[in-house]
């Protein structure tokens with residue numbers, strides 16, 4: 438990967454057989470099972486990820502202060518934009534948490550949160566790179582522990598930590614379903630808009 442990590446591998450099962458009773462969701466129902474799984478993957482962190490993104494933004498504010506750019510009006514404007522996005526994420530998270538508490542399972546609406554945090558994270562990490570300036574080009578040494586950028590707080594405000602988080606954030610709008618696909622899901626399955634054109 439662009440971070441230097443090797444996260445991927447591919448596993449092939451040849452002639453694999455499972456007893457009927459152990460088929461999850463019933464035979465020939467794999468798509469529904471996959472969709473349920475993806476709903477959980479995209480929605481499960483809705484309530485806690487705003488907390489992590491707030492902590493990350495706090496570290497960024499500290500770095501801006503340390504580097505004396507917190508009085509730059511353009512940087513301040515971009516920081517304020519980030520603050521407003523994290524607040525929106527907080528309310529989105531509370532809405533999802535309320536739905537969970539009412540017994541609602543994550544469904545297609547989980548795409549809203551996934552789209553929101555991943556697009557936000559690309560922009561906030563770009564801002565971090567701009568705040569660091571040329572320091573951001575220092576070769577990164579320690580890869581982050583996970584693809585989820587806000588986790589990468591191993592060394593607060595170290596150049597490596599931010600640069601790696603920036604690189605990882607590029608993948609955020611691809612994994613767990615790309616932003617384009619999330620928008621399709623929101624459009625078609627949440628808002629009930631007409632389906633995208635398909636080849637006949």
Ligand SMILES: Cc1cc2nc3c(=O)[nH]c(=O)nc-3n(C[C@H](O)[C@H](O)[C@H](O)COP(=O)(O)OP(=O)(O)OC[C@H]3O[C@@H](n4cnc5c(N)ncnc54)[C@H](O)[C@@H]3O)c2cc1C
Pocket residue numbers: 444584608611612613614615616617618621
């Ligand atoms: C860092 C990373 C970690 C990952 N981890 C996992 C993992 O743990 N498990 C796992 O199963 N997968 C994992 N993936 C795979 C990931 O889920 C897929 O890469 C992702 O869903 C996109 O699918 P694709 O690569 O086949 O792209 P494609 O579906 O081929 O898409 C290519 C491009 O076309 C666009 N596109 C595709 N369909 C449409 C459409 N209908 N409308 C508009 N635009 C469209 C996409 O947005 C994209 O820009 C990971 C990927 C990355 C980058």
